[in-house]
Amino acid sequence: MSNSTVRNPILPGFHPDPSILRVGEDYYIANSTFEWYPGIRLHHSRNLRDWTPIGHALTSPAALPLRGVPNSGGVWAPSLSYHDGRFWLVYAVVYTTGGPFKDLDIFLVHASSMTGPWSEPAYLGGGGFDPSLFHDDDGRSWLVNMTWDARPGHHPFGGIVLQEVDLLRGCLVGEQRRILTHDELVEGPNLYRRDGWYYLMLAEGGTGWNHGILMARSRTIDGPYELDPSGSLLTSRDNPGLTLQKAGHGELVQTPTGEWYLVHLASRPVLAHGERRSILGRETCLQQVRWTDDGWLRLHHGGHWPAEEVPVPPSASPPPTPADAAAHPAPLIAPPTAAEPAALAALPTAAEPAALAALPAAPVARDEFESPELSSDWNSLRQPMSGDWVSLEERPGWLRLRGRQSLWSRFGLSLVAQRLTSTRVVVTASVECKPSYSGQQAGIVFWYDTTTHFFLGVTGSEEGPRVVLAKSDDGRYTEDVTAIEVDGPLLLRGTLDGHRLQFAISTDGESWQDIGATLDASVLSDDYGSALRFTGAFTGLAAVDSYAGRLPADFAFFEIRAE
Numbered sequence: 200m201s202n203s204t205v206r207n208p209i210l211p212g213f214h215p216d217p218s219i220l221r222v223g224e225d226y227y228i229a230n231s232t233f234e235w236y237p238g239i240r241l242h243h244s245r246n247l248r249d250w251t252p253i254g255h256a257l258t259s260p261a262a263l264p265l266r267g268v269p270n271s272g273g274v275w276a277p278s279l280s281y282h283d284g285r286f287w288l289v290y291a292v293v294y295t296t297g298g299p300f301k302d303l304d305i306f307l308v309h310a311s312s313m314t315g316p317w318s319e320p321a322y323l324g325g326g327g328f329d330p331s332l333f334h335d336d337d338g339r340s341w342l343v344n345m346t347w348d349a350r351p352g353h354h355p356f357g358g359i360v361l362q363e364v365d366l367l368r369g370c371l372v373g374e375q376r377r378i379l380t381h382d383e384l385v386e387g388p389n390l391y392r393r394d395g396w397y398y399l400m401l402a403e404g405g406t407g408w409n410h411g412i413l414m415a416r417s418r419t420i421d422g423p424y425e426l427d428p429s430g431s432l433l434t435s436r437d438n439p440g441l442t443l444q445k446a447g448h449g450e451l452v453q454t455p456t457g458e459w460y461l462v463h464l465a466s467r468p469v470l471a472h473g474e475r476r477s478i479l480g481r482e483t484c485l486q487q488v489r490w491t492d493d494g495w496l497r498l499h500h501g502g503h504w505p506a507e508e509v510p511v512p513p514s515a516s517p518p519p520t521p522a523d524a525a526a527h528p529a530p531l532i533a534p535p536t537a538a539e540p541a542a543l544a545a546l547p548t549a550a551e552p553a554a555l556a557a558l559p560a561a562p563v564a565r566d567e568f569e570s571p572e573l574s575s576d577w578n579s580l581r582q583p584m585s586g587d588w589v590s591l592e593e594r595p596g597w598l599r600l601r602g603r604q605s606l607w608s609r610f611g612l613s614l615v616a617q618r619l620t621s622t623r624v625v626v627t628a629s630v631e632c633k634p635s636y637s638g639q640q641a642g643i644v645f646w647y648d649t650t651t652h653f654f655l656g657v658t659g660s661e662e663g664p665r666v667v668l669a670k671s672d673d674g675r676y677t678e679d680v681t682a683i684e685v686d687g688p689l690l691l692r693g694t695l696d697g698h699r700l701q702f703a704i705s706t707d708g709e710s711w712q713d714i715g716a717t718l719d720a721s722v723l724s725d726d727y728g729s730a731l732r733f734t735g736a737f738t739g740l741a742a743v744d745s746y747a748g749r750l751p752a753d754f755a756f757f758e759i760r761a762e
Contacts, residue, residue, distance in 0.1 A: 209484060210250060213734055215464045215483075218230075218462075219451075227253075229241055229277045229288065231276055234268055234271070235578045236584070241253050254315070270730065272296050275733075288317070291306075303325050304325050307369060309366075327347050329345055333391075342361070342362050342364050344388065356380075356381065376422075379401075387402030397418070400450065401415065409436050412434070412463060432461075432488075447464060461486045463485075463505070476726050478723050481733070485509050565757070581610070588603055588613045600751075602640070605745060606649065606654060606669075607650070608649065613741060618736075626694075629756055631752070631753045634659030636745075636746055639743065640743040641740075645737075646739065648732070649671075653723075673728040687706075691703075691704055740754050
């Protein structure tokens with residue numbers, strides 16, 4: 200691969216609903232995080248090819264109220280913008296899914312730098328998800344989102360709506376205007392202005408195999424909007440042989456030299472039991488696009504299928520190294536001169552096989568827990584990591600988790616995890632724990648959500664410590680218990696090969712004993728189960744104590760090795 204191309208996905212693993220922004224030479228991407236903490240993962244690039252994580256925008260319960268939200272609820276489809284010297288980020292927190300209703304709140308935060316601190320959230324109502332902000336040439340700003348209609352006999356897509364936003368006061372003003380309706384579900388609206396036209400970029404057809412991107416345009420901001428007569432700008436719905444499936448939901452960015460690019464989501468499914476399963480979830484991809492003479496947007500390479508390899512312009516400056524990113528992760532932008540209201544005061548900083556290789560993937564990622572804080576690769580569920588259940592100080596050189604509620608809980612779960620970016624990995628960890636009861640456990644997980652995951656670890660019993668392999672399969676729970684003799688740390692290993700997952704244990708790191716039969720890891724996907732699923736597979740560490748809620752479990756290291 201030459202220096203002038205990039206191979207998709209540019210952000211592998213769970214990185215759905217990408218929003219892209221350029222300020223000067225710097226590009227930024229924000230992604231949905233759903234029920235995971237911290238909220239809204241951020242990346243930075245200077246060349247559209249090399250992307251460095253720069254943290255998260257939402258790091259506190261005030262900005263991210265996730266306690267008890269359903270699986271695949273939480274933060275849906277954030278959208279970035281830049282206006283009057285500040286970065287703006289609008290997002291929805293979804294509290295109800297899977298039925299006729301979508302209960303949610305829309306929030307707006309802002310910052311002078313992409314690395315924060317971000318402001319307290321301003322409430323912008325509800326009614327529909329996938330909000331975005333559009334800043335017009337006349338200085339006015341607008342909230343654009345879809346609306347949800349739960350009435351029996353009505354199409355759930357109630358249309359795309361527009362309403363003015365007062366950024367200084369952090370509130371909506373004026374009347375809401377419905378600017379587009381459609382017979383099919385369209386969502387993810389983003390407005391652009393070019394050559395006297397207002398353009399709507401829309402995600403169409405749901406977020407599964409029928410997904411795509413559709414364009415519409417109007418001479419006035421409130422419509423009427425005409426749909427692109429050529430149909431979908433981007434989709435893979437009509438070619439199941441493509442590596443990149445479910446292509447859709449995107450945003451546009453223009454380079455300093457005038458080229459146009461589109462970031463969008465797509466999935467790389469594995470084939471399991473004759474079905475396609477997207478274990479890695481929805482990933483972020485990049486396409487080059489162009490404007491036609493008659494003012495419509497087209498993929499630069501032609502057609503509407505996503506390309507696996509895309510040309511990118513040479514960068515004016517080299518991409519930041521990880522050290523540079525840590526020291527200077529984003530340029531500081533001067534704040535506007537107008538005073539901000541107290542409501543917006545800043546928060547404290549707080550298809551197999553080769554086609555499915557992780558892109559890009561370090562061969563080994565190992566954490567020996569020697570730093571004072573966990574890296575931004577680690578995530579927790581529905582709440583921040585706090586000292587009452589996770590610590591790197593109580594036993595220096597070890598990660599201590601204190602067991603709390605079961606792995607099915609949506610309220611008090613002691614679990615930290617990282618995204619899977621490849622379907623061929625070996626995950627290894629060392630745990631030291633002294634459980635006394637069956638309701639006390641500590642070990643490793645391969646995770647989709649509270650109803651579907653695999654756990655291997657140590658547990659207690661009347662006869663002494665045991666190894667437990669617990670399987671949660673779309674709400675069906677089983678476990679296998681194996682007697683062991685262990686005095687000290689126990690090594691745990693999970694080997695993922697496509698959709699096949701095999702667990703093993705060792706007491707010395709030399710001889711390994713397989714635990715249980717080979718498991719079907721394809722259940723850890725968006726495409727399995729009885730409920731809506733929008734995330735992706737994670738792997739990590741967990742501790743449970745259904746009795747006292749304080750059992751310490753110490754982990755000496757955690758390693759993900761790409762095969």
